[in-house]
Amino acid sequence: MADLTAVEICAGAGGQSLGLELAGFEHALAVELDENAVNTLKKNRPDWDVRHGDVADEGVWNPKKFSDIDLLAGGVPCPPFSIAGKQLGATDERDLFAWAVELAGRMQPRAVLLENVRGLSMPRFSAYRQHVKDRLKELGYWSDWKLLHASDYGVPQLRPRFVLVALRNEDAPWFEWPEETPYDGTVGTALFDLMKAKDWPGAERWRDKAKGIAPTIVGGSKKHGGADLGPTRAKAAWRALHVDAMGVSDEPPNESHPVDFIPKLTTEMVARIQGWGEEPEYAWEFTGRKTTRYRQIGNAFPPPVAKAVATSIADALNRKGQPKDISEVEDEVMHDRLYLALKNASAPLTEKELVKLAGEKIDSPAFERRMAMLARDFVIDEDDQLGGRAYRLAGFKGFIGQEDHERHVRFAESRSRIS
Structure with missing residues (x-):
């Protein structure tokens, strides 16, 4: 395989x-951005060029x-899109997704x-995703x-x-998503050696009861407690x-804990x-204290999943296998038809015109809700005309590198709480 290089933004731990x-x-x-994660990266890979600060x-x-790298990669902040948060999207000062796409355009x-x-x-x-995909095209x-x-995986x-x-058009025909390799154990089998490390007499019993796959680990943020x-x-x-x-917990259970003890991790x-760690x-x-270590771990992209996707990308860049019609590879992800109608319009459109172009059956209350949702990420100009109120897509609210974007002020104000 040819040597491949990467720049990783928002690298985490x-x-x-x-x-x-x-x-x-x-x-x-x-x-x-996070100093504790930077320290962890430097601890494990001291020869890497690791920079600390706002990407x-x-x-x-x-x-x-x-500008001569093969791959731009990153786990850009998730709070703008998290179900557990306010889903502010493009108006969240932590949103760097659209900015990362523009970065790819520069690099x-x-x-x-x-x-x-x-x-x-x-x-x-859905409209945000379509905006990203269209811009990449x-x-x-x-x-x-x-x-x-x-x-x-x-x-x-x-x-x-x-x-x-995303791959450049000349490399894309060689890409395919990685084949699934499902985990064939349980939480009990995965952690058994760690649970019995301090001679807990209940380790085997616990292993047999801890049947199943773990729910999603939640790393949390600096805004919350331990x-x-x-x-x-x-x-x-x-x-x-x-x-x-x-x-x-600081340590696994030991010989003094009863057999039926329910342990913390x-x-x-x-x-x-x-x-x-298993291999x-x-x-x-x-590095760092327990809570900072936990957050670094909990906010991470699991290494085996990253390896699987990155291997598929490396195979495409090295032209491994047979090229294919890339339309056969694409996963179907729902996009917003109202957004597409607005985006492709050369003049303002009324509700009736937009609904017709979108090809959807939408009543007025539903239309208003959809337009309000679009307006959270996009600038929608409204104009009262004889045929009713008309709408025009006037821009994207997200940060894509503008020097005068309000993101800079909000980011500076909340930097100590961003993680």
């Missing part, structure tokens, strides 16, 4: 980093100096890999979205992640696996659930 490395990519640069700040790094890598939470795949962001890239579950956890892959394993529904799922999800166990090549050391 190294989940995607390790996956890219195992797939054959050499890091030219990794950029991360959109060219005082931290200059994209022009990395012109052969491929792009961006991952985020499942929320980005939902109807709320304008920049000379074929692209596709796919919802991947970590448990389908050898990880003992559900963890759905919405992944965008480490725990998620909201009420997730805690109930952990309880069914005989795990106390009300916190994270250690950060080492959480890392195992995320795909680190030597997945070994990783996390």
